[in-house]
Amino acid sequence: MSAVILGQKVAPLPAVRPSDAPGRAFTLLSGFAALLIVLMTALIIGDVVVHGWQTVTWEFLSGVPRQGMTEGGIWPAIYGSLLLVVLMTFALVPFGVGAAIYLNEYANPDAPFTRAVRFSVHNLAGVPSIVFGLFGLGFFVQFVGMQMDRALGLDVTWGQPALIWASLTLALLNLPVVIVTTEESLRAVPREMREASLALGATRWQTIRHVLLPQAMPGILTGAILSVSRGAGEVAPILFTGAAYFLPYLPTSPTDQFMELGYHVFVLATQSPDVDATKPLLYGTVLVLLLMTLLLNLTAMLLRARLRANLAGRS
Amino acid sequence: MTPLPIRPGVNMARHRRMQRLREEFIAWVLRACAFSAVAGLLLIMIFVFREALPIFTSAETQREATFGGFFTVPNWQPVSDHPKYGIIPILIGTFKIVAVAMVFSVPVAVLAALFASEFASPRLREILKPTIEMLAGIPSVVLGFFALMVMASWIQSVTGSPVRLNALNAGLALSLGVLPTVFTVCEDALRAVPKSYREASLALGASRWQTAWRVTLPAASAGVAAGVLLGLARATGETMIVLMASGNAALGTASVFDSARTLSATIAAELAEVVVGSPHYSVLFFLGALLFLITFVINVAAGLLVDRLRRRLAGA
Amino acid sequence: MVTDVPTIRTRLADAPATDPAATPPQASPPHLVARDFHLFYGSNEALKGVSLEIPARTVTAIIGPSGCGKSTLLRSFNRMNDLIPNVRVTGELRISELNVLARDTDVVDLRRRVGMVFQRPNPFPKSIFENVVFGLRLLGVKDRGELEVRAEDSLRRAALWDEVKDRLDHSAMALSGGQQQRLCIARSMAIEPEVLLMDEPASALDPTATARVEELILELKSRYTIVVVTHNMQQAARVSDRTAFMMQGELVEFGDTRQLFTSPHKKLTEDYITGRFG
Ligand SMILES: Nc1ncnc2c1ncn2[C@@H]1O[C@H](COP(=O)(O)OP(=O)(O)OP(=O)(O)O)[C@@H](O)[C@H]1O
Ligand SMILES: [Mg+2]
Numbered sequence: 032m033s034a035v036i037l038g039q040k041v042a043p044l045p046a047v048r049p050s051d052a053p054g055r056a057f058t059l060l061s062g063f064a065a066l067l068i069v070l071m072t073a074l075i076i077g078d079v080v081v082h083g084w085q086t087v088t089w090e091f092l093s094g095v096p097r098q099g100m101t102e103g104g105i106w107p108a109i110y111g112s113l114l115l116v117v118l119m120t121f122a123l124v125p126f127g128v129g130a131a132i133y134l135n136e137y138a139n140p141d142a143p144f145t146r147a148v149r150f151s152v153h154n155l156a157g158v159p160s161i162v163f164g165l166f167g168l169g170f171f172v173q174f175v176g177m178q179m180d181r182a183l184g185l186d187v188t189w190g191q192p193a194l195i196w197a198s199l200t201l202a203l204l205n206l207p208v209v210i211v212t213t214e215e216s217l218r219a220v221p222r223e224m225r226e227a228s229l230a231l232g233a234t235r236w237q238t239i240r241h242v243l244l245p246q247a248m249p250g251i252l253t254g255a256i257l258s259v260s261r262g263a264g265e266v267a268p269i270l271f272t273g274a275a276y277f278l279p280y281l282p283t284s285p286t287d288q289f290m291e292l293g294y295h296v297f298v299l300a301t302q303s304p305d306v307d308a309t310k311p312l313l314y315g316t317v318l319v320l321l322l323m324t325l326l327l328n329l330t331a332m333l334l335r336a337r338l339r340a341n342l343a344g345r346s
Numbered sequence: 347m348t349p350l351p352i353r354p355g356v357n358m359a360r361h362r363r364m365q366r367l368r369e370e371f372i373a374w375v376l377r378a379c380a381f382s383a384v385a386g387l388l389l390i391m392i393f394v395f396r397e398a399l400p401i402f403t404s405a406e407t408q409r410e411a412t413f414g415g416f417f418t419v420p421n422w423q424p425v426s427d428h429p430k431y432g433i434i435p436i437l438i439g440t441f442k443i444v445a446v447a448m449v450f451s452v453p454v455a456v457l458a459a460l461f462a463s464e465f466a467s468p469r470l471r472e473i474l475k476p477t478i479e480m481l482a483g484i485p486s487v488v489l490g491f492f493a494l495m496v497m498a499s500w501i502q503s504v505t506g507s508p509v510r511l512n513a514l515n516a517g518l519a520l521s522l523g524v525l526p527t528v529f530t531v532c533e534d535a536l537r538a539v540p541k542s543y544r545e546a547s548l549a550l551g552a553s554r555w556q557t558a559w560r561v562t563l564p565a566a567s568a569g570v571a572a573g574v575l576l577g578l579a580r581a582t583g584e585t586m587i588v589l590m591a592s593g594n595a596a597l598g599t600a601s602v603f604d605s606a607r608t609l610s611a612t613i614a615a616e617l618a619e620v621v622v623g624s625p626h627y628s629v630l631f632f633l634g635a636l637l638f639l640i641t642f643v644i645n646v647a648a649g650l651l652v653d654r655l656r657r658r659l660a661g662a
Numbered sequence: 663m664v665t666d667v668p669t670i671r672t673r674l675a676d677a678p679a680t681d682p683a684a685t686p687p688q689a690s691p692p693h694l695v696a697r698d699f700h701l702f703y704g705s706n707e708a709l710k711g712v713s714l715e716i717p718a719r720t721v722t723a724i725i726g727p728s729g730c731g732k733s734t735l736l737r738s739f740n741r742m743n744d745l746i747p748n749v750r751v752t753g754e755l756r757i758s759e760l761n762v763l764a765r766d767t768d769v770v771d772l773r774r775r776v777g778m779v780f781q782r783p784n785p786f787p788k789s790i791f792e793n794v795v796f797g798l799r800l801l802g803v804k805d806r807g808e809l810e811v812r813a814e815d816s817l818r819r820a821a822l823w824d825e826v827k828d829r830l831d832h833s834a835m836a837l838s839g840g841q842q843q844r845l846c847i848a849r850s851m852a853i854e855p856e857v858l859l860m861d862e863p864a865s866a867l868d869p870t871a872t873a874r875v876e877e878l879i880l881e882l883k884s885r886y887t888i889v890v891v892t893h894n895m896q897q898a899a900r901v902s903d904r905t906a907f908m909m910q911g912e913l914v915e916f917g918d919t920r921q922l923f924t925s926p927h928k929k930l931t932e933d934y935i936t937g938r939f940g
Contacts, residue, residue: 036815041808044854048774049802054555057457058465064457065466065474068525072481075492075522129379137373138380150649151383157576157645158390158638159583161610165617165634169393173622203386210383234365236372264485267585267610271617293487293586300491301590313495317488328483332476468747542784546846549740550797551774551853560796565787658787 076325079317086315096277100299101308105316110281111194111289112323115269116262118198118285119205124255126202127209134210135217136239156207160267167200167272168192188286195285197273204268205258212257216250216338217243253334260327264320266293276302292320394638397631400623410625416632422596422607424616424626431629435598439513439606443588446517446602447524447581452574454521455528459573462529463536464558475533482526490590493519498591505603511593513606519591520581528577535569536562538659568655575648579641585610609637693718693887694739694857699753701734701743708734710911711753716904718856721879721888723902723919725895727934730908732891733781736859738762739889740776741769757857774801777850777886781862783842785834785849790826793834793845797853812852820848821878840871847878851886858882860890864897876901895935899923907931 034043094104130148138145176190183189220243228238244251266274275288276298282289296316303309400407411431419432462474497519498510505514539562547557563570593605594615613630620626692715701709708731716722724732734743739762743749755762762772774797785793794813795803803809813830817823822844826837834845843863850858860879864872879888879901892898898905899919906916907930915922915931926932 036811037818039807039811041811044798044803045801047771048551048800051553051556051770054553054559057559058461058555061457061461061465064454065461065470067454068458068481068529069474069477071522072477072484075484075489076480078492078496079488126379126382129376130383133373133376133380137376144377144380147384148380151387153649154642154645155383155387155390157579157583157641157648158387159579159585159610159641161583161585161613162390162394162634162638162641165394165397165613165631166390168617169397169631170389173397174393203390206383206386234369236369260483264483264487266485266487267614270614293485296487296491297586297590300494310495313491317491320485321488324483324485325480328479332479540784542780542782543786545742545745545778545780546784546786546849547796548745549742549773549776549778549780550800550849551770552797552800553770556800560799561786 076321079314079321082311083314083318086311087318091312091315092319095279100277100303101305101312103312105292105295105312105319107278107281108290108292108295108316109319111274112263112292114194114282114289115198115201115291116259118194119201119262120255120259122199123202123205123209123258124251127206127254127258128213128251130206131210131213131217132239132243135214136235136243152207152210155203156211158204160204160265161270163200163204163268164270164272166203167196167268171196171199172272191286192271192273192288193286194273194282194289197269197289200268200272201262201265204265205261208258208261209251209254212254212335213247213251216247216253219250219338220246249334249338253331253338256327256331256334260324260331263327264293264324266291266297269294292316292323296320390638394631394634398628398635400625400628401632404628407625407628411629420598422612424629425619429626431625433609433633435596436607436609436612436633438598438600439592439596440582440608440610442513442600442602442606443517443520443592443608444578444581446514447520448574448578450518451521451524451528451577451581455525455573455577456532456570459529459532459536459570460558460563462533464562465554478526478529481522482530485586486523486584487586487590489519489522490587493587493591507603509593509603509605511591511605512603513592514602516588516592516606516608517602519587520584523584523587524577524581527580528573531573531576532566532570535566535573535655538569538655539565540659565659566655568651568658572648572651572655575644575651579644579648582644583610583637583641585614589614609633613637691718692716693758694889695754695756696735696738697754697756699735699738699755700751701731701738702750703746704748708911709738712908712911712913714906714913714916716887716889718887719883719885720903721883721890721901723898723905724889724891724908725893725898725905725934726908726914728893731911732908733861735908736778736861736889736891739857739859740773740778741767742778744769774853775855776857776859777853777855779843779846779850779858779860779863782866783839783846785837785842785845787833787835789831790834790837790845791830793849794852796849801853816848816852817845819851819878819882820844821874821881822848838871840867840874843867843871843875844878847875851882856887858886858888860888862891862893865893872897895923907934909934 034041091104092109093106095107096105097103134145134148138148172190172192176193176196179189180187224242224246225238228242229235233241269291273288274291274294278288278290296313299309299313299316401411401413410429415431416433419430420434421430421432422435423430458474462471466474493515494511498515501507501515501518502510507514543561543565544557547561548554552560588608589611592607592611594607594611595605596607596612597604613633616626617630620630694716695714697713699709699712700707712735724735726732737743738751738755739757741762751763757772757776760772760775761767786796791813794816795809798809798812803812814823817826822841825841834842837845843866847863864875867875876897879890882888890901902919904917905919905922907914907922909930915926915928917927922931923935926935
């Protein structure tokens with residue numbers, strides 16, 4: 032049997048399509064891929080929780096490392112991490128939010144300057160964290176710090192690895208995160224609101240200050256929290272800019288070095304003379320670090336979900 | 347007739363003038379904030395390259411380390427009486443580990459992204475996406491720790507490899523770090539494909555897989571490629587995972603069962619010990635500059651692809 | 663519930679197909695059938711018990727105010743509404759002997775038999791040729807010669823061949839809106855469906871392109887059963903044999919196009935077609 036089309040004989044089309052067995056197999060496979068990711072994530076978190084929860088006591092959280100870091104607690108590391116991210120946030124958020132406001136509210140999207148900023152934001156986000164570490168050392172410590180010491184006539188005070196330099200390095204690393212999330216939330220504010228405010232005679236800045244920023248607040252918070260959580264977990268950028276292997280005292284000045292949770296995990300995991308003896312401490316430290324970052328992430332996620340829900344409700 | 351002042355007693359003209367000045371000042375400050383991103387990127391380039399410069403300019407540094415020597419000296423032995431700075435073994439190590447990471451993460455991430463955007467019920471998607479954000483939120487030092495303490499033993503018992511910490515272990519751990527990046531970018535690209543393409547395909551009698559494979563994925567291909575590139579850049583630059591999981595021996599062999607060392611891990615492991623300004627210091631900054639250039643090129647390419655996707659879906 | 667739908671009872675399900683030109687449309691056996699069909703989007707009842715019978719090889723126009731459920735009814739016949747979460751249906755839909763809503767009906771086979779053209783032209787971002795042969799490839803046709811013959815045939819029938827024959831390998835996205843829509847029609851026809859569903863196929867087109875699509879519908883009538891949703895009553899009058907008027911999820915009146923437009927049975931219909939509405 033055959034059909035004739037345009038004078039040519041062709042086989043008739045099959046009445047029923049060929050079975051799509053490979054398709055079904057691949058569909059299944061894609062489900063497995065998703066499952067694999069979920070399982071691996073659960074496995075990592077589960078392993079840390081199971082082995083770590085017994086270690087995390089009040090003494091552990093509030094004590095200092097003892098016996099060559101095979102005993103004691105991690106308070107200095109927690110304290111150092113907190114100081115680090117607080118300083119980082121103060122340096123980071125004004126710049127990040129300001130840049131996002133500029134990009135979204137002032138900039139002409141096709142101007143060379145705007146494109147240079149966008150290009151920089153995109154590529155800054157892709158610079159490896161270890162390169163930020165090199166930069167922190169080469170710029171903040173060796174250049175800015177040294178110049179400050181020279182100008183102030185001091186001995187080596189600023190020109191060495193320190194809390195302030197580590198915070199600033201992390202701030203630059205997280206700048207794209209804050210810019211991108213803030214921009215997203217500014218974009219989400221409907222144009223009518225801007226127009227309404229401007230039509231009432233408000234200036235551009237008054238509109239931003241009293242209409243846009245309140246609306247965009249959840250988004251800005253999301254960005255800040257995300258970068259804090261990332262800051263609390265990044266080790267490579269602080270390796271040479273201020274993190275200390277062990278300190279007998281808590282940092283009190285921006286020029287002090289500091290202990291940090293992530294770096295402490297690295298030290299315990301790789302530099303310990305007796306791996307089995309430090310294992311409980313190590314798991315405990317990882318659990319604390321993980322809880323800190325995941326809780327921050329969760330908060331950011333919830334905030335963003337609310338932001339998106341608001342958006343969907345409006346349109 | 348002059349209009350009545352809204353607030354009696356206030357000189358409106360002066361008020362307006364002050365307001366205009368303030369507006370201009372604020373615009374200027376915001377512009378400066380935006381410039382900080384450009385300045386940051388430029389400063390990174392300048393200061394990383396500056397510290398590597400003695401390799402090209404200082405005779406003293408060149409006595410120990412030369413640019414040509416990086417590629418002709420066979421070994422990396424920076425700490426010895428006659429330091430050797432051959433970076434070939436390090437490049438091989440980087441390539442091996444990154445290759446393992448990409449071979450595992452790309453198929454899994456792309457398939458999972460297809461699952462999330464094409465097949466999953468909304469309920470499943472609500473489980474999958476936060477889980478992946480969680481995975482993305484796990485600090486890399488924790489992934490490195492997990493690879494060092496747990497994964498290495500599993501992998502050794504499965505493969506029977508003589509060394510616990512090797513390129514395979516580091517690559518697999520690294521794939522966990524890269525997965526969320528590739529997944530997220532791919533999924534965004536897939537979801538940006540208009541519903542009308544899917545409807546057209548289904549209405550022509552295509553199955554869901556055929557629609558995903560022949561229509562959605564090709565339409566999103568630029569975005570998927572961008573995701574893979576961003577993952578590649580991330581894998582090449584990632585430090586803590588490989589530093590903890592790879593064994594860090596600069597061997598330059600082809601086998602993934604040998605220990606290996608990457609550019610990033612070399613910098614992390616050695617920079618803290620070197621004298622500032624020494625040849626070794628300059629060499630490590632050179633490695634950093636190299637790493638910066640590699641990832642920069644990949645990122646620029648990924649950015650171009652994303653632009654292309656956007657234009658294409660905008661219907662050009 | 664609509665009681666006075668002027669339908670002709672089916673005689674024999676397997677009555678021999680007669681020359682459609684020689685017989686008035688009403689004489690053909692029903693090809694598409696809906697019986698007391700309800701559709702809910704969540705709790706919102708978009709179709710409230712629609713019953714109608716559409717004979718083979720006729721053009722049926724569905725008209726009615728925006729939001730009355732025209733697209734919903736159309737999309738039910740090839741189960742495109744399956745893609746929307748929380749859609750619930752009751753009642754019966756048939757295409758010849760096939761029970762559309764049955765659980766074991768293979769939607770992919772169903773859609774292969776029922777072509778659909780959408781309101782906005784939606785070619786794939788592929789070449790013109792690849793667009794036309796997309797469905798053929800799905801059916802396992804691999805032979806290049808056969809693909810080319812069938813592509814040319816479809817494009818000719820869609821009255822597009824002369825405009826694109828020299829650039830089949832160019833992107834379909836570069837065509838004009840009207841050309842894109844005819845390409846989408848060609849794409850649907852390539853797999854030889856029995857039924858063509860068209861959802862406002864000309865609403866995104868200019869008058870010239872609209873005229874071409876209308877001509878095309880009239881030509882295609884000899885091979886397909888066509889159901890076309892339109893907002894344009896002149897268009898309905900020009901292209902269709904029978905017209906269905908819907909309002910708020912109900913089928914108000916369904917009958918011969920000329921009669922429906924000249925002497926409608928229902929007051930509502932008359933108000934709508936004379937523009938005395940709302
Ligand atoms: N995806 C959906 N989810 C929920 N409700 C829907 C959805 N699509 C349509 N509806 C509702 O169903 C009703 C019928 O919609 P439908 O699109 O079928 O109307 P229509 O007659 O095609 O209108 P138009 O002429 O504007 O295309 C409307 O009230 C609409 O709000
Ligand atoms: Mg409609």
